[in-house]
Structure formats: C-alpha cells, structure tokens
Amino acid sequence: MNTLVAVGTLSAFAYSVVATVFPEWLSVVTGESAHGVGHEAAAPAVYYEVAAAIVTLILLGNMLQARATSRTRGAIKALMGLSPKTARVERDGREVDVPLAEVRVGDTVLVRPGEKVPVDGTVVDGGSNVDESMLTGEPLPVAKTAGDSVVGGTLNKTGAFRFTATKVGEATVLQQIVRLVREAQGSKAPIQNSADRISGVFVPVVLCLAVATFVAWFVLAPEETRLAQAVLASVSVLIIACPCALGLATPTAIMVGTGRGAQAGILIKGGAALEMAHRVTAVVLDKTGTVTEGKPSVTDVLPLPPLTEDEFLRLVASAERASEHPLAEAVVRAATERGISLSRPDAFNAVPGRGLSSTVGGRALLVGNRTLMEEGGVRVDASVAERLSLDGKTPMLVSVDGAFAGGLAVSDRVKPSSKEAVGRLKGLGMKVVMLTGDAQGTAEAVARSVGIDHVVAEVLPDGKAEVVKRLKADGHTVAMVGDGVNDAPALAAADVGVAVGSGTDVAIEAADVTLVRGDLRGVADAVALSKATMRVVRQNLFFAFAYNALGIPVASGVLYPVTGWLLSPILASVAMALSSVSVVTNALRLKGFTPTTGT
Amino acid sequence: MDAAEIIVTAGGVGLIAFIVWFFFGPRRAAQARQSAIGVREVDITVRGAYSPNRVEVEAGRPVRMTFVREEQNACTAQVIFPDFGVVKDLPVGRPVSVEFTPERAGEYPFHCGMNMVRGTVVVSPATEAPG
Numbered sequence: 001m002n003t004l005v006a007v008g009t010l011s012a013f014a015y016s017v018v019a020t021v022f023p024e025w026l027s028v029v030t031g032e033s034a035h036g037v038g039h040e041a042a043a044p045a046v047y048y049e050v051a052a053a054i055v056t057l058i059l060l061g062n063m064l065q066a067r068a069t070s071r072t073r074g075a076i077k078a079l080m081g082l083s084p085k086t087a088r089v090e091r092d093g094r095e096v097d098v099p100l101a102e103v104r105v106g107d108t109v110l111v112r113p114g115e116k117v118p119v120d121g122t123v124v125d126g127g128s129n130v131d132e133s134m135l136t137g138e139p140l141p142v143a144k145t146a147g148d149s150v151v152g153g154t155l156n157k158t159g160a161f162r163f164t165a166t167k168v169g170e171a172t173v174l175q176q177i178v179r180l181v182r183e184a185q186g187s188k189a190p191i192q193n194s195a196d197r198i199s200g201v202f203v204p205v206v207l208c209l210a211v212a213t214f215v216a217w218f219v220l221a222p223e224e225t226r227l228a229q230a231v232l233a234s235v236s237v238l239i240i241a242c243p244c245a246l247g248l249a250t251p252t253a254i255m256v257g258t259g260r261g262a263q264a265g266i267l268i269k270g271g272a273a274l275e276m277a278h279r280v281t282a283v284v285l286d287k288t289g290t291v292t293e294g295k296p297s298v299t300d301v302l303p304l305p306p307l308t309e310d311e312f313l314r315l316v317a318s319a320e321r322a323s324e325h326p327l328a329e330a331v332v333r334a335a336t337e338r339g340i341s342l343s344r345p346d347a348f349n350a351v352p353g354r355g356l357s358s359t360v361g362g363r364a365l366l367v368g369n370r371t372l373m374e375e376g377g378v379r380v381d382a383s384v385a386e387r388l389s390l391d392g393k394t395p396m397l398v399s400v401d402g403a404f405a406g407g408l409a410v411s412d413r414v415k416p417s418s419k420e421a422v423g424r425l426k427g428l429g430m431k432v433v434m435l436t437g438d439a440q441g442t443a444e445a446v447a448r449s450v451g452i453d454h455v456v457a458e459v460l461p462d463g464k465a466e467v468v469k470r471l472k473a474d475g476h477t478v479a480m481v482g483d484g485v486n487d488a489p490a491l492a493a494a495d496v497g498v499a500v501g502s503g504t505d506v507a508i509e510a511a512d513v514t515l516v517r518g519d520l521r522g523v524a525d526a527v528a529l530s531k532a533t534m535r536v537v538r539q540n541l542f543f544a545f546a547y548n549a550l551g552i553p554v555a556s557g558v559l560y561p562v563t564g565w566l567l568s569p570i571l572a573s574v575a576m577a578l579s580s581v582s583v584v585t586n587a588l589r590l591k592g593f594t595p596t597t598g599t
Numbered sequence: 600m601d602a603a604e605i606i607v608t609a610g611g612v613g614l615i616a617f618i619v620w621f622f623f624g625p626r627r628a629a630q631a632r633q634s635a636i637g638v639r640e641v642d643i644t645v646r647g648a649y650s651p652n653r654v655e656v657e658a659g660r661p662v663r664m665t666f667v668r669e670e671q672n673a674c675t676a677q678v679i680f681p682d683f684g685v686v687k688d689l690p691v692g693r694p695v696s697v698e699f700t701p702e703r704a705g706e707y708p709f710h711c712g713m714n715m716v717r718g719t720v721v722v723s724p725a726t727e728a729p730g
Contacts, residue, residue, distance in 0.1 A: 069712075186679040186686030186712070196714055204622035210617045215611035219604050230607075244674070247715040321648035454715070 002286050005205050007210075008238030009051040012569065015231045016046035045228050047235075047569070054239055054573040061577025065244070066582035072252050074591075075259025076185070079178050082153030083135055087118035090162075107165045111156045114193055119152040119168045121180035126161030130154050132478055135177065136265040136517040145283035177516075180267055183249075184258040189271030192250040195544070206241040206552065210234040215555040227556075232569060236555035240572035245547055249540035252587035257533030264595045265307055265516035268525045273512035277496045277530035282476035283425050283523060284468055286490070287436035287443065288326065289483040290500050290520065291450060291516045292412040296326055298334035301394055302384055302411035307405055314340045314397055316408065318359035319365045322348040327396060328356075330410050355396070366399040371458070373397050378404050389441040419450045421520035426451070428527055433475065435459055435490075437466055464490035479513075481523055498523055525595040530594050540583045547579050612717045624695060627720050628655035638663050638698075643718070645675045645689060649709075652718035659725040664709075667692070677712035680720075 018025060021042050086097045090108040103109065103119050111117055117130065129141035132154045142159050144150055150163055153174040169175065188196075199343015217230035250577075254271045261268050268274050288294050303312030317335035320328035322345055335342060346359040354375070366376045373380050378399040384407055388395035393409040425432050433454040435444045444459035456467050468490050471478045478495030480487065491511050493499030499511035500518050515522035555572050559565045600608075605673045629651035631639035644650045645668040658664045668675055668689040679686050683699040701722040703708060710717040 062673065069673055069676075182682050182686050186677070186681070186684075190680055190712075192714070199715060200717070202623075204618050207618045211611045211614045215608050218607045219600070243715055251712060251714065583644070 004241055005054065005207055005244075007207065007568070008235045009054050011231060012047040012235045013051040013056070016048050016051070019044040019046045020227060032280070045558060047231070049528045050232075050235070053570045057570070057573040057577050058239075061581060063583055064577070064581045065248075068581060068588060069248070069252065071588055071591075072584065073254040075256075076178060076181055079134075079153075079174065079181065079262065082116070082174060083120050084116040085255040086343075088103065088112075088115075089165075101169070103165055103168050104167055105165055109165055110163055112152075112159070112160045112161050112164055113158055115156050117150045117152055117154045117156060117163075119165045120165070120172045121150055121163035121165045123148050123150060123161050123163045126159060128159030129157045131157055134263070135174065141176070141396070158555060176269060177262060180269065180514075181258055181262045181426060182271075184268055184270045184547075185255045187254070189254055189275040189537065190251055191275055191534070191541070192271065193557075195246045195249060199243050200547075202241070202243040202246065206238065206243075209241075209552060209556065210237040213237050217557065227369070229566070233555065233557045233566065235569045236402030236567045236572040237552055238553040239569050240551040240567070240576050241548060241578045242544070242551075242579045245540075245544035248580055248583045248587075249544045250537050253533050253536040253540060253590065256587045256590040257529060257536070257593075258497060260590055260593050261526065261529050264525060264529075264597075266522055266529060267516065268512075268526065268530070269512050273496060273528050274533055276477070277479065278511060278534040279528055280430065280479045281528055282431040282433060282471050282478045283477060284433045284435050284471065284490070284494065285422075285452070285479045285520070285523075286447060286464070286482040286487050287434055288412060289518075290481050291418045291434060291446060291452075291489070292414050294326065294412065294483065296330040296394065296410045298330050298408055299411045301334075301390055301406075302388060302408070303406040304381065304384070304404065307400070310338065310340055312393045312398070312406055313338065313408075315360050315363065315365060315400065316367055316396070318360045319345050319348070319356060319367055321345060323356055325350075325489040326412075327394065327410050331396070331408065331476065334408075341582070353458075353463075355524055364401050367396055369395070370397060373399060374401070375402070378402065378480045380404050387441060394438050394442050395443075414446060414449055415518070415538050417519045417521050420426075421522075421524055422451045424521065424524035425527070428524060430527075431471075432593045433471070435464055462489065465493040468493040473510050479523065479527070497520070498526065500594040521595075529590075529593055529595075533590060535589055536587055540586055543586075544579070546585060547575075551575060552581075602701075607689060610694050627718075628653035631656045631708070642666070642667065645716075646670050646676075647672065648716055649718040650719070653721060654718070655721045655723060656701065657720050657725050658701055658704045661698060662720070663696050663698045664720075665696045667694050675711045675716055678709060679712065680707065680709045682707045 017117060019106060031219050058268055083100060085100060087100055087103045087554060088095055088097050088110045089103060097109055100118055109121060110116060123144050123146050125146055127145040130150060131141045134153060135151060144161065152172045171445055199338050214230045214234040217588045218226050221229045254274060258268050299311050303309055304379050313335045317332045321342055321562050343360055348358045351368065354372040358365045366378065368373055370380060370385065376399060380397055381404055385397060387396055387407040390408045393411045395407050397407045398405045422432055430452065433453050433456060434447045434452045435456050437459055438457055440457040443455045447455045459467060464487060468480050470476050478494045479496040479498055480490045481498040482491055483500060496513060497511035498513045500515045513526050555567045557566050600648060606645060618729050631641040634640050639656045640663045641654050643664055643666045645666055647670065666678055668691050671691060675689060677688055680697060685697050685699060687695050687697055689695050704722050705722040707722060708717060709721040
C-alpha cells in the first residue's frame with residue numbers, strides 16, 4: 001500500500017513542481033504553444049493540494065485502521081491481564097507477597113476474598129466460590145473446597161483458602177490458553193489462499209495498470225489536456241487500489257472470532273479448524289463424559305442366591321480394583337462407602353469393550369456386558385439383565401465360577417445442558433449421533449432423554465474412529481465430540497475434533513476445538529461462532545475484491561467515454577482509506593457474538 | 600501518433616518491463632551468519648518491507664532471526680511464521696528474536712499480521728553434521 005501511495009503522491013507532486021518551474025516543458029509535451037499568438041497560454045494546472053490531501057487522508061485512514069486492528073487483539077490483552085502481579089505465599093512459616101515469577105511448584109499460596117488466584121493448584125484448606133467465567137465462560141461461581149483444583153487468573157469471591165501450587169509460569173492453564181489463542185490468531189484459513197495469491201502480485205500489477213492508464217490517456221485524450229488527465233487518472237489508480245482490504249479481510253475476522261471464542265471458553269486451534277467447523281453437517285457425541293457427567297455411580301445391586309448383597313459387591317469390587325475404567329471406580333467406591341473390605345485379586349484381565357475376567361479368593365469372575373457372558377458360555381437371567389438396563393442405566397453382569405451370579409446397574413447422570421445442546425445442534429440442521437460402548441438399550445434410553453435419534457451402541461474403543469469414517473464416506477463433514485483423552489483416534493479421524501474439558505482441567509492441545517467448560521452447548525456455540533466468523537470473512541473478501549475490481553477501472557477512466565466520469569485522486573484516497581477501515585470494523589462486529597444466539 | 604505519443608508509449612512499455620523485472624526477477628538470498636554456539640543468525644530490518652526478505656539457512660540447524668521494526672506503520676506490528684507456529688509482536692525499535700530449527704529443505708514464508716509484507720526462509724539440505 002505504501003509503495004502505491006508513495007508513487008502516486010510523488011507523481012502528482014513532481015508533475016506540479018515541473019508545471020510551476022518549467023511550464024514550457026509541459027506545453028511542449030501537450031502540444032500547446034507557450035508563446036501563443038495573440039493570447040497568453042494558460043498556465044498548466046498544479047496538484048499540490050492533491051498530494052497533500054491524499055497523504056492526510058491515507059494517514060487518517062491508517063490511524064483509524066491501527067486503532068480498529070488493535071481492538072481485534074483485545075482478547076489476548078484481556079487474557080494476559082488476568083494474572084495478578086504478585087502472590088501471597090508461605091515462606092519459612094511467614095506469609096509474604098512475592099512477584100508472580102517467583103512462585104514455585106509446591107508453594108503454599110493464600111487467596112483472600114476478592115483476590116485473583118495467581119497460579120494453578122489444589123486447595124488444601126479453606127473454601128470459597130471462585131468466578132471462572134473469564135476462562136470457561138461459566139457465569140456462576142464454582143464452589144471450591146479442599147482437594148479441588150483452582151486455576152490462575154480466576155477471581156476468588158467469598159471465602160479465603162490456601163492451595164498448593166501445581167503449575168506456574170508458562171505451564172498454567174491461562175498461559176496455555178494465551179499461547180493457543182495467539183497461535184490460532186496468526187494461523188491461516190484456507191479461504192485466505194485466493195486473497196494471498198492476489199495480494200502477492202497486487203502492487204506490481206497496479207503499478208503496471210497505472211503506467212498503462214497513463215499511456216492510454218496520453219495517446220487517446222485531446223492534445224491540450226492529455227498530460228494532465230494522464231497524470232490524474234494514473235495517480236487515481238495508484239491511490240484507490242487497496243491491498244490492505246484484501247490482506248485484512250480474513251486475519252482480522254479470524255483474530256476477533258478466535259478471541260471471542262476464548263472469552264467464552266471455546267478454544268479454536270486456528271483458521272483451518274474455524275473454517276472446517278462452519279461446514280459441519282454431522283456431530284458425533286461420545287456418551288460418557290460428554291452427554292453424561294462421566295462420573296457413574298452404582299444404583300442397583302442384584303445378586304442371585306446364595307450370594308448376599310455385600311459378598312456379591314465384595315467380589316465384584318475386589319475384581320474391579322485393578323481396573324481404571326470409570327465403571328470400575330464406581331463399583332469400588334460403592335463397596336468402600338458400605339464399609340466392605342476388599343481383597344486383592346489373584347488374577348486380572350481387562351477385555352476391551354466387554355469387561356474383565358478376574359480371580360478373587362480362588363473364585364473365577366467375569367464382570368461385563370452380555371457379549372462377555374456369551375463368549376464365556378454363561379447363561380444370563382434375562383429378567384435381571386432387563387431390570388438393570390432400565391432408564392438408561394449400564395448393566396454390569398457377573399458370573400462366578402462359570403455361573404450367572406447377578407448384576408449391578410451403574411448410572412451416569414445426563415448433564416443438565418445436554419438436551420438443550422442437542423436441540424440447538426439439530427436446529428442448526430445437523431445430524432446428531434451418539435456413540436457409546438454401552439448396551440443398545442442403555443444407550444437408547446440416554447439418547448431418548450436428550451433427543452438424539454441416531455445411536456451407535458456397543459462400539460469398541462477402536463471402533464469409534466470407524467463410525468466417524470463411515471459418516472464421512474456418506475458425505476458428511478463430521479465433528480467428533482469427546483473427552484480428548486480416550487477418544488483421540490476418533491477426534492483425529494473427524495474433520496473437526498472437539499474436546500470437552502471438565503472445568504478448567506483440560507487437555508488443550510488435544511483437539512481442533514476445546515471446550516473449557518464441560519458443557520455440550522459449547523459445541524453449538526463453536527459451530528455458530530465459526531459460521532458467524534466465516535460469514536464475516538466472506539463479506540470482507542467479497543467487499544475487498546469488489547472494491548478493487550470496480551474501483552481500479554473507474555479510477556483509470558473506463559467510464560469516461562460513456563459518462564464523462566473521471567475520479568478525482570482525492571476521492572480515490574477517501575475511498576481507499578475507508579475500504580480497509582470498513583473491513584476491520586466489519587470483523588469487530590464479531591465481538592458482539594453471544595454464545596447462545598449467534599450474531 | 601506524434602513523437603510525444605511514441606516516446607510515452609515506448610517509455611510506458613519499458614517501465615512495465617522494469618516493474619515486472621523488479622518484482623518478479625531473480626533475487627539473491629541473504630546468508631545467515633553462524634554464532635559461536637552454532638546458531639545461524641540474521642538481522643532483519645522492518646521498514647515497509649523485510650530487509651533482507653530472503654534468508655538462506657541449512658536444514659537441521661537452529662536459526663535466530665532478529666527483527667527490528669523501524670516504522671510506526673501498524674501493518675508490520677506482528678510477524679508470523681505459519682510453518683513454525685511462531686507469532687511475535689514487533690514493538691517499534693526493540694529487537695525481537697524468532698528462533699526455530701527447520702528440519703526439512705524448502706521455502707518457508709514469513710509475513711506481517713495481514714500478510715502484505717512478506718519474506719521467505721530458504722532452507723537448503725544439510726551439507727554436514729550440525730555443530
């Protein structure tokens with residue numbers, strides 16, 4: 001841009017200097033006589049005011065653009081401003097304020113009401129409500145007591161507490177978010193490629209067009225005015241051309257869109273992810289931890305005689321002790337809560353997607369789904385299995401020494417927001433599919449309760465990616481929503497992988513889009529935000545292309561033979577200054593994106 | 600066509616040829632110098648453009664590019680290396696270093712925040728063990 005403006009204004013200025021100092025030179029070129037017979041030849045026109053006005057207007061435009069552009073980076077500044085400058089830590093038995101950079105992992109940090117949490121950590125004593133909205137978008141303060149994690153940059157509201165620092169400096173969640181957003185804002189969206197190709201050759205092409213305009217006017221215009229008109233038209237071409245609008249069209253929208261997302265707890269990895277997200281036609285939801293809370297608890301214990309309920313639970317929980325599966329944790333917790341002392345299993349073998357086999361106190365146990373029982377040659381009491389599957393509960397069937405011994409039901413509560421989220425996704429025209437390793441009946445009950453019509457149940461962990469690939473083969477653009485840890489292959493297979501965090505304990509690098517808040521409505525918000533951002537990108541690109549495609553020919557004077565219009569360079573500079581400001585201002589509209597309704 | 604028109608037309612054609620040569624003609628890349636600890640270093644002045652805007656380094660060797668922005672123009676307030684995930688703000692007058700190690704030979708662009716001002720890191724295949 002500066003090259004074009006500099007060449008344009010210097011041309012106008014140099015022409016004017018020549019017209020002032022050596023007017024006879026121009027008379028020679030235009031074919032007029034400087035010493036007219038019988039009358040004084042008119043002095044050639046000068047364009048000092050054009051050069052001055054152009055520079056003034058362009059600088060004004062630059063200033064407006066710089067102010068608007070700095071506002072597009074506001075989200076990063078806001079995030080970086082969340083950290084307090086100091087932290088109150090215990091050192092040698094005393095409470096001292098130290099600069100944030102001096103807080104070490106393992107330090108005990110004190111936070112009083114109204115203060116910001118300086119770094120990440122785990123509460124050791126005290127309790128309070130902490131406002132995490134600046135990182136998660138969650139409007140309500142979150143209660144924190146001993147054992148809960150707290151995140152640097154969040155605001156302590158009511159009580160005081162002490163916590164042990166677990167992450168400091170660059171390792172904190174806040175710094176990870178800042179890094180991710182910064183990288184996302186510098187990344188490219190594929191839609192930008194066309195603009196890049198044009199802006200790469202823009203300046204030389206416009207310079208060539210300006211030269212061609214000059215030559216055309218000089219050759220075609222009446223002899224007495226040809227030089228002045230050639231100068232004015234070529235200067236107008238140089239001034240009106242605005243590569244900035246093209247260059248700013250996509251990055252500013254991506255910058256504001258990703259920044260706005262980060263403020264609402266939606267971390268988008270970059271322009272490519274943002275662009276892909278707006279094309280999503282099918283959303284695959286992993287049930288556990290996504291549609292449901294992911295913290296199952298035992299609701300029914302149904303042993304068959306002669307086993308008592310406690311003995312049955314002791315055997316199953318002892319077998320499950322060695323497992324890290326969330327269902328196993330629920331069973332062990334249920335046994336512990338009843339005060340049952342557990343044995344160490346003699347043998348343990350996890351059967352992926354089915355359950356486990358184990359030996360406890362010399363008794364051979366199979367604990368898992370119906371497939372496991374069938375493969376083990378166990379005849380299942382259908383009425384027990386049916387009772388355990390009611391209301392979307394997950395049945396865990398048990399055989400002891402090869403005979404069916406009863407079962408347990410484990411229920412994972414559906415998140416309160418899941419139903420609304422599914423409704424919104426369907427409202428956006430998406431096919432919503434729920435994916436789970438649970439039995440068909442259990443899965444369907446959960447799906448029904450939240451309004452999902454398509455269920456793929458009894459899927460083994462490595463089969464999730466296959467389901468995603470099948471949907472893609474059917475022509476869908478697929479978003480896979482999972483917890484980001486167990487669903488990594490499916491997230492990678494999807495066009496857009498969405499990791500749902502729980503609170504701020506989140507694997508940020510895991511997916512294309514990370515929802516800091518474990519709320520499924522964030523998926524609809526992310527899609528709505530990407531649609532809004534891409535709409536702005538398309539508007540900007542259209543405007544920038546159209547502006548240059550129309551402006552340059554008009555400035556060169558193509559309409560002159562028909563309409564007599566010839567654009568003044570001053571008007572060209574006004575148009576140029578406003579064009580780039582318009583693009584940035586349009587991008588800034590995304591700041592008003594509201595997560596529940598879109599723009 | 601009078602003499603002036605012939606001169607202007609010929610001058611215009613010549614000027615267009617010069618513009619094409621100036622912007623698209625072959626250009627030489629600046630060689631990075633090697634520091635005592637084996638890092639290839641190059642200083643880039645930012646003033647309407649990156650100078651130099653073509654930097655030649657070798658694959659597998661760490662590179663440190665130090666940018667000094669010598670203008671207020673907001674266009675160049677940021678430098679981005681998309682292939683290396685680097686985004687840096689360039690405060691006026693303050694040197695800002697970007698460090699990375701290109702693993703593979705090829706051409707890697709860097710540009711300002713709005714992709715108008717550009718440069719290229721030309722990575723040639725490694726010729727000897729890094730040291």
